[in-house]
Amino acid sequence: MSDAAAPTLVHVTTTDISLELLLGPQLEAFAAAGWNVIGASAPGEHVAALEARGIRHVPVEHLTRSMDPRADLRAARELYRLFKELKPDVVHTHNPKPGWLGRPAARAARVPAVVNTVHGLYAQPSDGRTLRTMVRVLERGAATCSHAELIQNPEDTATLARWGVPNERLFNLGNGIDLDRFDRREAMAGERRELREAWGVADDTPVVVTVGRLVAEKGFRELFEAHRRLRRSGSNHELVVVGPTEAGKADQLTDAEVSEATDDGVRLVGFSDRPERYYAAADVFVLASHREGFPRAAMEASAMGLPVIATRIRGCRQVVDDGVTGLLVPVKDAAGLESALRLLLNDPARRHTMGAAAAQRARDRFDQQYQIDLTLDTYRRLLPERAPS
Known part of the structure; x- marks a missing residue:
């Protein structure tokens, strides 16, 4: 059950390395802002580092990077059961596959707010028609299950709009890094x-x-x-x-x-x-x-x-x-x-x-604070009664 004093936020990625290395500082910031933050992914060697940040990890055993329809179906069922058990206030998906599987699973589990970050559409103009069509169908279908799409690259924002995703769900997120960490060349x-x-x-x-x-x-x-x-x-x-x-x-x-x-x-x-x-x-x-x-x-x-x-x-x-x-x-x-x-x-x-x-x-x-602020603002807009101020 969600803690009434701390709404629950579940971030879903394919692997634990994405939770730790790509999202770790952001997850810490969300926890500091008053959220009960949980990371869900396939288990791996980075879980310990994630938990050292104070972020709970729950395994999704069947999530894989490779295309495997049977494993993907099991992963979708696993995510649905996880969301029914955790009863999160927000599910936030990342990477292509967790987005394709996690958004429908979250809506089916009646999660109040479903957010997806588009880190980069998996098909580009140079790819073949079959791949571009498959990605368009999957992204457009999964986007019908989200309340907000946070898009790192503005070129993808235009593409999703052409594919029929409503403009009111599309937000340019950009991408950022910890500038304090990567501004030490002389010191190193x-x-x-x-x-x-x-x-x-x-x-x-x-x-x-x-x-x-x-x-x-x-x-x-x-x-x-x-x-x-x-x-x-x-x-x-x-x-x-x-x-x-x-x-x-x-x-x-x-x-x-x-x-x-x-x-x-x-x-x-x-x-x-x-x-x-x-x-x-x-x-x-x-x-x-x-x-x-x-x-x-x-x-x-x-x-x-x-x-x-x-x-x-x-x-x-x-x-x-x-x-x-x-x-x-x-x-x-x-x-x-x-x-x-x-x-x-x-x-x-x-x-x-x-x-x-x-x-x-x-x-x-490239300051990651912008992405943190925009994401928190998105949660507050979707959950005005529950989101920490």
Whole structure:
């Protein structure tokens, strides 16, 4: 039952890593604002960190990132039973699959307020008609079960309106980060030296860093090819990849691809809950992704004063001011990545100027407090009698 003194708010994601790393500070802020906050996702190794924030976690065993109709049906039933048991005042869904399953389950369980955050529509204009049609049907259908759609990327707001989602439900949320955490490049000079010494890399050797899951959709094949070409032409840069492998995903990198990258000098450091250490050690950030909503890692790197090379796609366009804070290149284009990297690797002055502009853009546009305030305002508007003032 919901505590009369503290209305219950359930945030639903596919995995616990999203609750902790992407939403953790926001969940803490909602709890501080007077909500009884619960995170629901597939269980994993990040539950302990989430609970250390004071956020209760409940497992949804059948939520997976992969497309599995039988598991998805079980997950929908599991969510419905969970909402009936918890009787939350608000259910807030994230990511494509929890949104598709969780919004109808919440309405069926008679949850008073259903909110969804669109982190990035899963289909883009470059995708095939079948995928675009499927996503349109799923999003439009699930949106009939929500009371508010909070949309990170304004390009998606226009798309949803074209798909028939009522304008009064659509709110531009944007995306933000903890600027206090990712504004410490000078203060982390010691960690920069420590990491570079551990790698055997001199301070004047340019280091390129990227953050992401080791899947093809993140553009690693093109990035590794660009790195390989640069090395063969005599470049002495280092490429550091921060991110976990993604077993079970159809586009996961093969063992052979990972081994070849390692042989080419790519440093694969695995997952880190302190990516700021690697930003501090780097000189350039790159994001070669094929699909993004509003990429957090690119915002973090910008706030840390790194010029950002990214693909010219939705999301990256909102983070990078092309030619000012970084460079945008065509998607799936190893030669374009090679040219952009060569330009910045060979020009320390340009890196410094772009990095300073990137940090200023982050301070001006990427403060997560705006998202926290807008989300709390949405809850209060939907539940004027129950929401904490």
